[in-house]
Amino acid sequence: MGAGTLLWLRQDLRLRDNTALRAAAARGLPVIPVYIWSPEEEGGWPPGAASRWWLHQSLQSLESALKQNGSALILRVGTALDALCALIAETGADAVYWGRRYEPAAQAVSHEIRQTLRQRGIDARGFNNSLLAEPSEFLNQAGKPYQVYTPFMRAMLKSVDPPAPEGIPRTLKAPKSWPVSLPLDALELTPKSRWYTRMATTWRPGEEGAMARLKKFVSARLSRYQRARDLPAIAGTSGLSPHLHFGEIGPRQVWHALKGERQRGAFLRELIWREFGYHLLHHFPRTPTEPLREEFALFPWRRQLQGLASWQRGETGIPMVDAGMRELWATGVMHNRVRMIAGSFLVKNLLLSWQEGARWFWDTLVDADLASNTLNWQWVAGCGADAAPYFRIFNPVLQGRRFDPAGEYVRRWISPLASVDDKQVHSPWLAAAAPKGYPAPRIDLSESRQAALEAYQAMRDEVAGIR
Numbered sequence: 085m086g087a088g089t090l091l092w093l094r095q096d097l098r099l100r101d102n103t104a105l106r107a108a109a110a111r112g113l114p115v116i117p118v119y120i121w122s123p124e125e126e127g128g129w130p131p132g133a134a135s136r137w138w139l140h141q142s143l144q145s146l147e148s149a150l151k152q153n154g155s156a157l158i159l160r161v162g163t164a165l166d167a168l169c170a171l172i173a174e175t176g177a178d179a180v181y182w183g184r185r186y187e188p189a190a191q192a193v194s195h196e197i198r199q200t201l202r203q204r205g206i207d208a209r210g211f212n213n214s215l216l217a218e219p220s221e222f223l224n225q226a227g228k229p230y231q232v233y234t235p236f237m238r239a240m241l242k243s244v245d246p247p248a249p250e251g252i253p254r255t256l257k258a259p260k261s262w263p264v265s266l267p268l269d270a271l272e273l274t275p276k277s278r279w280y281t282r283m284a285t286t287w288r289p290g291e292e293g294a295m296a297r298l299k300k301f302v303s304a305r306l307s308r309y310q311r312a313r314d315l316p317a318i319a320g321t322s323g324l325s326p327h328l329h330f331g332e333i334g335p336r337q338v339w340h341a342l343k344g345e346r347q348r349g350a351f352l353r354e355l356i357w358r359e360f361g362y363h364l365l366h367h368f369p370r371t372p373t374e375p376l377r378e379e380f381a382l383f384p385w386r387r388q389l390q391g392l393a394s395w396q397r398g399e400t401g402i403p404m405v406d407a408g409m410r411e412l413w414a415t416g417v418m419h420n421r422v423r424m425i426a427g428s429f430l431v432k433n434l435l436l437s438w439q440e441g442a443r444w445f446w447d448t449l450v451d452a453d454l455a456s457n458t459l460n461w462q463w464v465a466g467c468g469a470d471a472a473p474y475f476r477i478f479n480p481v482l483q484g485r486r487f488d489p490a491g492e493y494v495r496r497w498i499s500p501l502a503s504v505d506d507k508q509v510h511s512p513w514l515a516a517a518a519p520k521g522y523p524a525p526r527i528d529l530s531e532s533r534q535a536a537l538e539a540y541q542a543m544r545d546e547v548a549g550i551r
């Protein structure tokens with residue numbers, strides 16, 4: 085048994101542009117890639133059912149890519165520190181390298197691992213594999229975290245120029261004998277019932293699927309992205325979010341693939357929203373459960389299980405909301421415009437808390453990502469950094485008419501709407517004959533809008549009273 089490097093893979097499930105892997109390979113010693121399944125270390129946010137399905141496929145793809153490169157993937161279950169210590173004892177490894185994560189619980193885990201292993205003389209180090217800039221280093225002129233998107237975005241466009249991503253290291257030295265690995269099925273990531281069949285035909289998890297999506301996007305969709313990105317009926321966006329979440333592709337690779345493309349501006353700004361989410365999560369780690377704007381802790385949210393269930397099932401009677409929720413259930417994603425509409429309906433018409441919405445998205449999205457989900461739910465609810473003001477309330481009927489004018493998107497997910505003409509497809513309760521098999525709206529849009537404004541005012545009055 086000799087020295088070697090454990091490559092602890094986390095949310096960087098790829099071989100290209102993997103700085104931890106390159107550093108490990110550069111040592112010239114055996115490299116032992118490891119994935120440790122430890123959902124109890126996720127600080128109350130273990131991957132949801134859709135994410136687990138994706139993770140299974142992604143690990144399978146990583147395992148076969150490593151095999152093709154003369155290596156292997158060692159799978160373990162348990163706390164990361166215990167698993168790494170056991171592997172160090174089994175292999176004689178003298179270094180552990182990993183790609184950094186930015187979720188508060190994941191940061192705490194790697195912090196403890198770094199301290200403990202270094203005390204034992206192990207070279208333990210994290211590398212940036214997920215972001216364009218380190219949140220702890222990318223600060224405003226006052227040396228503080230950004231809380232407004234536009235200056236953050238401008239600073240990033242001005243100062244960030246990541247080096248060209250490197251390919252797969254030419255040689256990955258294998259150890260004389262491999263430590264024991266659990267079979268992938270032992271992680272029990274795949275759901276028992278086969279509700280994921282549609283997801284399986286929609287997606288190709290893994291590095292190759294991610295590279296193929298990026299290529300297709302740049303060649304076929306980028307030029308009309310700015311106009312098409314808001315239209316849920318067409319495939320106008322990249323579909324890269326789950327691949328980015330699991331690190332099957334990194335933002336440096338995306339950035340470089342767009343270099344020299346004239347029409348990349350709108351797309352880069354979205355990629356920078358993703359960075360902004362990580363920036364906020366790093367600097368304000370309480371925000372997955374608490375509003376960044378503290379006064380919103382006093383908001384009089386309702387607790388109404390029936391309303392929540394109808395929203396989750398896509399049975400509110402409001403087509404844009406229901407189509408989105410049904411798309412989410414079937415495919416594991418929802419178009420961004422529709423996420424905003426469905427989210428706004430939950431918090432501003434049903435008056436249910438954004439935390440309820442975030443939890444449901446967490447379980448059902450294949451791209452569920454603590455940074456992006458938190459940023460966006462707080463944006464929708466008006467309680468986050470640079471958020472839409474609470475009193476600006478989306479009207480889902482007008483949104484539908486504007487962004488899905490022919491009703492193509494809502495009809496795709498709600499078949500009874502086939503009988504309703506284009507004019508009333510977003511307000512079928514106004515049609516001459518109500519569509520069979522689709523519920524009437526659970527609530528009146530203008531009354532509930534009024535109730536939301538009153539609730540907002542009540543919160544402001546309470547805050548003023550306290551002050």
Ligand code: FAD
Pocket residue numbers: 313321322323324325326328329354355356357358359361418419420421423424427445449451452453454456457458459460461464
């Ligand atoms: P594209 O339009 O092709 O954009 C390219 C990339 O930019 C995306 O892959 C994503 O990484 C990033 N991006 C785009 N829009 C946003 C945004 N608004 N915020 C942050 N990053 C963005 N995205 C997630 O990845 N995970 C989540 O859990 C998540 N939850 C959301 C919850 C709500 C309520 C809302 C309104 C949005 C949420 N988003 C989330 C953001 C956005 O909807 C998705 O990133 C986007 O729909 C993914 O599709 P795409 O890859 O085709 O995006």
